[in-house]
Amino acid sequence: MEYAAPTTVDEARTLLADNPGSRVFAGATDVVPQMRSGRPEPSVLIDLKLIDRLMSVTHDNGHWTIGAAMPTSELTSNGEFTSVFPGISEGAGWIGSDQIQNRSSLGGNLCNGSPAADSVPAMIASEARAVIAGTDGERTIPVADVVTGPGQLSLADGEFVVEFEIDDPPANTGDAYIRMTPRTEMDIAIVGAAVRVTMNGDTCTDARVVLGAVAPTAVRVPDAEAALIGSSLDEAALAEVTAAASAAANPINDKRGTIEYRVQVAGVLAKRAAVLAAERARA
């Protein structure tokens, strides 16, 4: 195995194209444990952490651009971003402990392809886009379209995520991401729920509900969104959100949580996330 540390996107693109079996990585908080667990080694490990464009966050012309390899600790400590997207910041902030936060990144969290990736549901709820570099240039697709199944991506050989774009939300919008883990922290979600709502007074005018860890990929729950829109998040609407989220959950049974558990708690978390997002939208 060889190691390469390009300093430009073009350089990285060329390395990836010229070396079959190579792969990019950022913080290595996943790739290193995976190599140790016996997965085949890549031919060249291409470190993206030295490319400035992948390591910065900017806010211009009504949208945010977040480098795919930037440490999540830098994003969560960005006061302006966190005040606008508290839910995305929460999700990014729960990828492992403080030490991991100094290495982990949004790009790595997404491209690992885990259905339980903490930063993904809230990004989807804010309709974030991924800018992808490949042999033929760059293309932009919704974050929701990047992961197609556990460990499976829609990216072609030679492609990698450069940065994320998120538009400024409308006024009176709030988001939230909450999750359930068997252990307090330092653990992988067995259920995650992101909700983003826009409020007009007491009435919800727009809503996105996204679940993590309960299906092969993060999933939107249109029925829960429909229940929220036009409601004042009253008990009846929240009961519908709960039922819709549970109905949308299609989880696996594993050591960490049973199917029955994940289905029920998906509803509980969607409801709690909706309440929290609405509180933030009104604030």
Place this chain on the structure above:
Amino acid sequence: MEVSMSVNGDTQTSDVEPRTLLVHHIRDTLGLTGTNIGCDTSSCGACTIHVNGESVKSCTMLAVQADGTEITTIEGLAGDDGELHPMQAAFMECHGLQCGYCTPGMVMAASSLVAENPEGLDETAVRQGLEGNLCRCTGYHNIVKAVLAVGDTA
């Protein structure tokens, strides 16, 4: 590959294989065995060090990625005169250790936590800040006390 890094103030240049983890480089090549290995899954935090002043689990970095960085391990935390860092002293005085195997990683994570929170820490912040470090002996209460003794808001 040749890599060069500052380790506890000394420049260390070595030829390393790309697959070598930073923690193995520190222990096996540089002979600094205070940084411990307790798991294979980046769960336990026993190998926590400082890279450019920030706490990092040295099992989540390749040695080649540390090229050009400044690294501090537990051996480099004390002052040049050998005087223990306040966090080391607090772990001693508050009985924040038993078998001691998690201690270097705990001390490194805690010293960085305190440095990053100059306005002070409360108990909740200490618990959240050390969630990446496992201890099987102490039950953590004396560890919280030790960190608060250095970084208390009061």
Place this chain on the structure above:
Amino acid sequence: MSVGQSPLRHDAAAKTDGSIEYAGDTVPAGALQAVVVFSGRAHARMLLMSTDSALAVPGVVDIITAADAPVNEYGLTMRDQPALVGVDHTGAAAVDAAVSRWEADQIAVVIAETRAAATAGAAAIEVEWEDLPLVDNIDAALAPKAPLVHPENGLDTNAYHHLRIRKGDPDFGFALAYAVIDEVYEVPHQEHAYLQPEAGTAYIDNEGRVTIEIGGQWTSEDREQVAHVLGLPEDRVRIIYKAIGGAFGGKEDMSIQIALGLAAMRLAERGEHRPIHCRWSREESIVGHHKRHRGRIRIRLGATHDGTITALEADVDLDAGAYNYTSNKVLGNAHVSVAGAYRIPHARIDSRAIYTTTVPGGAFRGFGGPQGHFAIESAVNRLAAELGIDPVEMRLRNALVDGDDGITQTVMPEGVSMREVITACSLQAELDEALPDPEPFSPIASLPSATTSLRRGRGFAAGFKNIGFSFGFPERCEAEIVLNGNPNDETPTSAELFHGGAEVGQGAHLAMRQMASDATGVSLDDVHGHFSDTATSGDPGSASASRLTFMAGNSILGAAEEAEKAWREGDRPARGFFRYTPPPTEALDPETGTGAPNFCYGYMAQCIEVTVDVDTGHIRVDRVTSTHDVGKAINPALVRGQIEGAVVQAHGYAISEDLQLADGFITNPRFSSYLIPGIGDIPLQVDSQILEFADPLGPFGARGVAEMPFITYTPALTAAVHDATGLWFNTFPLTPSRVLGGLQAAEE
């Protein structure tokens, strides 16, 4: 006086600055690396093994197999395990050495220039196996015509060890009862998860001894087991303990000691004199060493209207796994503790250790006590609830007092403080105050909670644990003290303490130095310890059974007295050696269970307050009151450390630690999937209440404390969860899935 004070640990500086040396740190220059190869077969007969390809791997120096073991059998209390499974061996074994009985039976030791080469060599070993039927749980093991895991023992059952208690007339006792509960409790495995995985270095020392530097719990016993397999007299083997990164019972049995010893001996015979180093990964550690026993306990308990217990019946089945390790002794403790610290006039108890083709059960903090107490204390709480009696009152009504016979129909050792401990705990826990309403809380930062889903509750449990070896096992502890000074000195200027007792993190070496200081009158700073090297220290017995302070203290007091005699006679330096033996204990009568199993007990009680989120199944422990009669706290800070540490280990056992097995294989041998408590999971408040009712035999009155805070935690917790939710859980860990599943089932 040093005893009763809390001076700082003498090893604390080296542990905080990284300079202390664990066995994995000390790799001598030029050392070879060894990898221990596991069979990877739960139950199979080896037909053929070839090491030819493995020996051809570049860097591989040699491979040790069964053919290299002069005596291919070992075991701490029964030699039922081959050192290395193999088809070609010396034949000197009481056990069929060609059979793998669990996935981590060792088949070879590959020695190479680097760990990578050794790993490659291990992968190149070719083995042919014939699979044998799985016996992967106790039901399979007890089924009619179940395959026998150890046919060589001549028994027609896998239930190879059976203990009985027959006391009074249980039928009559149950006829007197107003209420009877009859429940089945399931207890899970637990992994020790000491932070330092097994590691060691072997070489031939300058006196020609096979020397192993490692971490363990009993130098002399390690030496005996290694010497037995190597076919050497014990004095040709030397065990040295480096700093030990935790043990908790998990380093009481052999892991890599024998593999390293064989490797060093055989390589030296072949002219290779380089030291050999071996270090297990976390996964190798979890797969490769024993666990706390899982098992099933059926219990029937009856009491009169006022809560007086009239009769007990219990059937205790523990899964011993593939080999005995200490299962027969653990079973004995579970057998006695399933009756609790109560007066029980009529009882029948049958306890069995059962072989299966899974990971062996063995020593782990509490040693059968947690399993027995979970059943009896849960039963007492349930019976109290059924009778409408306060659980503390119920316990006080039945608690043993001085002069009472225990369940084995012999008088309890003097110093029974069960009632005092229960009362003190109930007062400290402020049981007469109602619990406040739940405050909104999030057990985890990432999950804000709704107040409406929170329920509070509190639970109580009490019990006892023996100090020292039980059931007639030869108990002893040796110490040597040397007093230094000039011929004209009236008092010594310094003292040397030679002791084998293992410092596994608990602070034993400091406590020993404190006791030596008081015993000799030499100030603590001038008492120098020389520890845990069979070349210089005697037999300490193990760092287990909450015994080391008690036993080492008595040996030190004796050695100090001998040394002072020599001092008064003018010896400079003045030497004193002492071997302490406590009052003898007895094996229980095979039919009635009568006998005196123990010479000393520690008594404990705990109260736990919880908040349960009934929408997510998450439990937060708000407060733990842990009350212990320690006789005398030699070092109160260390005692509190034991209490706080044991409470959190027990918290993991009760709530999150869920070892999974499939077809005899552990499927989550990692810290990412086997979840020990992190700093955010622990009880918010632990009140350690230390009582000091001096033990008549204890040094300075001391009893022991290491295991007691673990033992009663789970039944106190399940009682608190019942108080909060109305549900009794007869099994655990109480993971969110299990709690929510239970709540849902109760609704339906």
